[in-house]
Amino acid sequence: MDVVDTWTGRAACLLQQAMRMTNEAFAEHLGISERTISRWHASPEMVHRTEVQQILDIAHREAGEDVRHRFALLLRPPAPRMEAQALRVAIAVVARGDEILLVCRRGEGELRWQFPAGMVKPGADPSTVAVQETHGETGVHCTIREQLGERVHPVTGVVASYFLADHLAGEAANRDPLENVDVAWVPRAALTRFIPAEQIFPPILTALEATV
The missing domain is CATH 3.90.79.10 (Nucleoside Triphosphate Pyrophosphohydrolase)
Incomplete structure (x- = not known):
C-alpha cells in the first residue's frame, strides 16, 4: 500500500475523489467540518497539521483496496504531454x-x-x-x-x-x-x-x- 508522507490539501482532495464522496460526506467520514474540506479545495498546497495528518492516514489505511488503487493513480504526476506537430x-x-x-x-x-x-x-x-x-x-x-x-x-x-x-x-x-x-x-x-x-x-x- 502506498504511504503518503505529508498530506496536503491536494492529496486530501484526491483521497476524497477516490472515495467518491461529496464534501459533506467526506467531512462526516473524517469527523471534521465541511468548511474545512472546502478550504482544502481552495488551498491545494496547504500542509495539514499533525492531528489532521493522522486522521487522513487512518482514512487512507481503512479505505478499501479499490479506493487505495484509485487514489494511487490520481496521486501520480501527470505524464508530460507531447505537443502534436501541426501538418x-x-x-x-x-x-x-x-x-x-x-x-x-x-x-x-x-x-x-x-x-x-x-x-x-x-x-x-x-x-x-x-x-x-x-x-x-x-x-x-x-x-x-x-x-x-x-x-x-x-x-x-x-x-x-x-x-x-x-x-x-x-x-x-x-x-x-x-x-x-x-x-x-x-x-x-x-x-x-x-x-x-x-x-x-x-x-x-x-x-x-x-x-x-
Missing part, C-alpha cells in the same frame, strides 16, 4: 512575366490544379522547402520574393505558408508523375479557371495584381 506545407506562387506556374495533382477520383507545394518537416525552413519542392516537382528554379502569409487550407485542413517567387531558370516539366498529371505555365488572368477563386488565398491575388 504544414510550403506553397510557391512562381511568376514568370505574366504567367504563373501550376501543377495538376491526382486527387481522389479527380484532377486538381494548384501551386507547387511540399510538406514542411519539423525544424525545416518553409521558404527553403517551397523552392526545393518547386524544383523537385517541375524542374523550375525560383527565388522567394516575399512571404504572403499563412492560413489553414480550406480543402486539406493543413497549415499553409505561401510565398511569392520569381522564375530563375528551367522549363516546366512533370518530374513527379506519381503525384502529378501535368505542369503548366498559365496566364495570371486565367488563374481562376484552374483554381476556384474562393480557394485562392486572397493575398495571392493582391500580390499578383500589384505586379502587373
Whole structure:
C-alpha cells in the first residue's frame, strides 16, 4: 500500500475523489467540518497539521483496496504531454512575366490544379522547402520574393505558408508523375479557371495584381 508522507490539501482532495464522496460526506467520514474540506479545495498546497495528518492516514489505511488503487493513480504526476506537430506545407506562387506556374495533382477520383507545394518537416525552413519542392516537382528554379502569409487550407485542413517567387531558370516539366498529371505555365488572368477563386488565398491575388 502506498504511504503518503505529508498530506496536503491536494492529496486530501484526491483521497476524497477516490472515495467518491461529496464534501459533506467526506467531512462526516473524517469527523471534521465541511468548511474545512472546502478550504482544502481552495488551498491545494496547504500542509495539514499533525492531528489532521493522522486522521487522513487512518482514512487512507481503512479505505478499501479499490479506493487505495484509485487514489494511487490520481496521486501520480501527470505524464508530460507531447505537443502534436501541426501538418504544414510550403506553397510557391512562381511568376514568370505574366504567367504563373501550376501543377495538376491526382486527387481522389479527380484532377486538381494548384501551386507547387511540399510538406514542411519539423525544424525545416518553409521558404527553403517551397523552392526545393518547386524544383523537385517541375524542374523550375525560383527565388522567394516575399512571404504572403499563412492560413489553414480550406480543402486539406493543413497549415499553409505561401510565398511569392520569381522564375530563375528551367522549363516546366512533370518530374513527379506519381503525384502529378501535368505542369503548366498559365496566364495570371486565367488563374481562376484552374483554381476556384474562393480557394485562392486572397493575398495571392493582391500580390499578383500589384505586379502587373
